[in-house]
Amino acid sequence: MNEILNLLTGLAVGLNLLALGTSRLRLLIRAVAAQGVLLGLLPLLLEHGAMDWQLVFITIATVAGKGFIIPTLLHRAMRTANIARELEPFIGYISSLLLGAAATIAAVVIAQHLPLFPEHVGSLLVPGAIALILTGFILLIGRTKAISQVCGYLILENGIYLFGLLLIHATPMLVEFGILLDVTVGIFIIGIIVDRIQRAFDSLDTRKLTALHE
Amino acid sequence: MKSLLLILIPFLGAILSALWPSNRTRPLFLPVFALAHTLLAFWFLTRPPGFDPAAWLAFDPLARAILPGVSLLFLACAVYAVSYLRLHPQDNRVFVAALLLVLGLLSAGHQARHLGILWIATEAVTLAAVPLIHFLGTPRAFEATWKYLLVGGTGIALSLLGSICLGYASLHGGGSGDITFTALLEHGPLLSKVWVLAAWVLLLVGYGTKMGLAPMHTWKPDAYGESPGIVGAILAGGVTSVAFMALLRIKSVIDAAGESVFASRTLLGLGLFSTLVAALFLLRTRDFKRMLAYSSIEHMGILSIAASFGAPGAWAALFHIWSNGLTKGALFLSAANLQRAAKSSSMDDVRGMSLILPRSSRIFVAGMFAITACPPFAPFFSELLIIRVGLGAGQGWAIGLFLFCLLLAFLGLSRIVFAVVDGRPRLKNPERIHLKETAGIIAPSLALLVASLWLGLFTPQVLRDAWSAALLQLFAQP
Numbered sequence: 001m002n003e004i005l006n007l008l009t010g011l012a013v014g015l016n017l018l019a020l021g022t023s024r025l026r027l028l029i030r031a032v033a034a035q036g037v038l039l040g041l042l043p044l045l046l047e048h049g050a051m052d053w054q055l056v057f058i059t060i061a062t063v064a065g066k067g068f069i070i071p072t073l074l075h076r077a078m079r080t081a082n083i084a085r086e087l088e089p090f091i092g093y094i095s096s097l098l099l100g101a102a103a104t105i106a107a108v109v110i111a112q113h114l115p116l117f118p119e120h121v122g123s124l125l126v127p128g129a130i131a132l133i134l135t136g137f138i139l140l141i142g143r144t145k146a147i148s149q150v151c152g153y154l155i156l157e158n159g160i161y162l163f164g165l166l167l168i169h170a171t172p173m174l175v176e177f178g179i180l181l182d183v184t185v186g187i188f189i190i191g192i193i194v195d196r197i198q199r200a201f202d203s204l205d206t207r208k209l210t211a212l213h214e
Numbered sequence: 215m216k217s218l219l220l221i222l223i224p225f226l227g228a229i230l231s232a233l234w235p236s237n238r239t240r241p242l243f244l245p246v247f248a249l250a251h252t253l254l255a256f257w258f259l260t261r262p263p264g265f266d267p268a269a270w271l272a273f274d275p276l277a278r279a280i281l282p283g284v285s286l287l288f289l290a291c292a293v294y295a296v297s298y299l300r301l302h303p304q305d306n307r308v309f310v311a312a313l314l315l316v317l318g319l320l321s322a323g324h325q326a327r328h329l330g331i332l333w334i335a336t337e338a339v340t341l342a343a344v345p346l347i348h349f350l351g352t353p354r355a356f357e358a359t360w361k362y363l364l365v366g367g368t369g370i371a372l373s374l375l376g377s378i379c380l381g382y383a384s385l386h387g388g389g390s391g392d393i394t395f396t397a398l399l400e401h402g403p404l405l406s407k408v409w410v411l412a413a414w415v416l417l418l419v420g421y422g423t424k425m426g427l428a429p430m431h432t433w434k435p436d437a438y439g440e441s442p443g444i445v446g447a448i449l450a451g452g453v454t455s456v457a458f459m460a461l462l463r464i465k466s467v468i469d470a471a472g473e474s475v476f477a478s479r480t481l482l483g484l485g486l487f488s489t490l491v492a493a494l495f496l497l498r499t500r501d502f503k504r505m506l507a508y509s510s511i512e513h514m515g516i517l518s519i520a521a522s523f524g525a526p527g528a529w530a531a532l533f534h535i536w537s538n539g540l541t542k543g544a545l546f547l548s549a550a551n552l553q554r555a556a557k558s559s560s561m562d563d564v565r566g567m568s569l570i571l572p573r574s575s576r577i578f579v580a581g582m583f584a585i586t587a588c589p590p591f592a593p594f595f596s597e598l599l600i601i602r603v604g605l606g607a608g609q610g611w612a613i614g615l616f617l618f619c620l621l622l623a624f625l626g627l628s629r630i631v632f633a634v635v636d637g638r639p640r641l642k643n644p645e646r647i648h649l650k651e652t653a654g655i656i657a658p659s660l661a662l663l664v665a666s667l668w669l670g671l672f673t674p675q676v677l678r679d680a681w682s683a684a685l686l687q688l689f690a691q692p
Binding site for chain 1: 330337341348352356363371375385406408409436498
C-alpha cells in the first residue's frame, strides 16, 4: 500500500514542477487538476481496502471537485478573459523551478525533524504536503495573472489536504466534506470575482489593482 | 439544541429573502430576522441553556459572553440597511440574503466547539461577505474584494493547517485525534509539544489574518473603505470577534498543553505591533473610512494584548469586545451618512459636514471620542481595566508603549474627524445632496452610541456574570 501511496504523492510533487515551469495557463490548470485527482484517490489507499459508502462518497466528491468542477471554472474564466499565457511573472520560470526544487528539498529536511508516528516516517505524506504548500506560496507570490494566483492557492490547498490525510481516521467525514465544500465554493466565488475584475479593468493583471493605498 | 435556532433563524431568513420577489420590500427581512435573533440571544444571555460538552455546536459560556453583543450590532445595522437600500435602486437580492447568511454563520462560529466546525464557519463567513464588499460595483470595490479574498483565503488556509497540526499533536500524544475543544483540553498535558507550537503559530497567523492583526492586516483598509458602512460595521464588530474568540478557545488548549508563556508572548508582541502600526497609519491616512479600518486594527491589537494577560486580561478583553463593537458600529454608520452625502470619503474633498449633516456629524465626533477611550464611554472603562491588569502582571514597558500608541491614535483620529466636520462646506458635487437625516439613518448609530455609554456607566450584572462564567470555561484547568 505504502509504495502506491508514495508513488501517487511523488507524482503530485512532480506536477508542482510542471506548474512552476510553464507559462501556459491551460497547462497550469491541467497540472493542478491532475494533482487534485491523484490526491483525491489517496483516501481509498489509506483505509486499507475497507470500503464504506462515506469513504467512496468523499473520494468521488474530492475527485469531482478538485479534478473537474474547479478546473472547468478556471478554464471558463480564462476563455472569457481571452488570455492564454502568463507573460511577465514577478519570479521567472527558471527561478521558480529552482525555488520549487529548493522547497522540495527543504520539505524533506523539515519532515525529518518533526516527531512523527513510525508508520508516517517512511511515507512521502508529510514532505509531500510541505512541498505542495511551499510551491503554492511561490506561485501566489511569483505570478501576476489572477488565474495563476488562484492555481497557486489551489496547490496550497492540495498540500493542506494531503496533510489532513494524517488525521483521516480521527476526523469525521462530515467535517472533511464541509471543508471540501467550502474550498469549492471559495474557488467558485473567486472565479466570479476574476470575471468581474476582467470586466472592470479589461485585464487580469493583478498589478493593475493599485488604486487602493495610503 | 434550542441554541441551534440562533443559526437556523437567519438561514431561514436568507432563504426566504432570496426567494422574495419584490426588491422594494425585501430589505424588511433584515430587521425582522435580526430582531428575532437578538431577542433569542438575550433570552439565552439571561437564562443560559444547558449544553452537552461533547456537542459540536452549543451556546456555551464563551458564546454567551460575546454573541448577544454581535447580535445587537447586527440589529442596528439591519435597521439602517432598510433606509440605505431604499436609496439604492439596484438589485439587493444577493445583498440581503448574504447579510442574513453572515449572521447565521457568525452564530455558528461563536458556538463552534470543534476546530473543524469553527474553521468551516469562519471560511464560510469570509465567502458570504464577498458579495457584501463589492456591492457598490466600482472597480475599486473589486480590487478590494480581490485582496480580501486572496489575503483572507491564504490566512484561513493556514488556520486549517494549524487545526490539522493540533489534531496530530493529540494523535501523537496518544490521544484519539479528536479536535473538539473538550477532548483537546482533557488531553492538554499529553499533547505533543512540537506540534502544539507549530499549530499555535499557524492558527495565530490564520485567525489573526481574519481579525486583521498587523502585519496580516493589509486587506482591511481596502475592504472597509470600499464597502457600504453597514458591511464595515459587521466585519469590524462581528467577523473579527469570531476570529478573536477562536484564538481565545485555542489559547486555552495551548495553556493546558503547558505552553502558555510562549502563547502569551506571541499574542502580546503581535498585539503591540498591530497597535503601533495602526497608530502610525492613522497619522497618515486621509480617508475617514480607511481611518475606521486602522482604528479597528488598533482595537484588535488591544484585544490581543489583553488576552495575553491571563484570566483577568481575558475578562477585560471580553468587556472590550462589547465596547469596541458597539462604538465602532456607531462610527461606521454615521461615517456612512457623511460619505453618502459627500460622495467621497477623503478629507481632501469633504469639509464642513457639521453644517450639512449636523446630527450625523455630532454622532461621528462623539463616537470618535468614545473609541479613543474618553470617559464615560465603554472603551474608556475596558481599556482602563486592561491597563490595570497589565500593570498588575508586571508588564510596565508593554503598557507604556500601549499608552503611547493610544495617544498617537487619538491624534490621528481627531485630525481626520475634525477636518471633515469643521470648516466651511466643501464638497465634490455641492449641488447634489439628496440625503435627508431621517430617523432611519440616525437612530441606529445613535442607539449604538447610547448603548456604548450605558455599557460604560452601568455595566449590567448579567454581562459581568457572563464574562466571569466564560473565564471559568477558559481557565478551568490549572
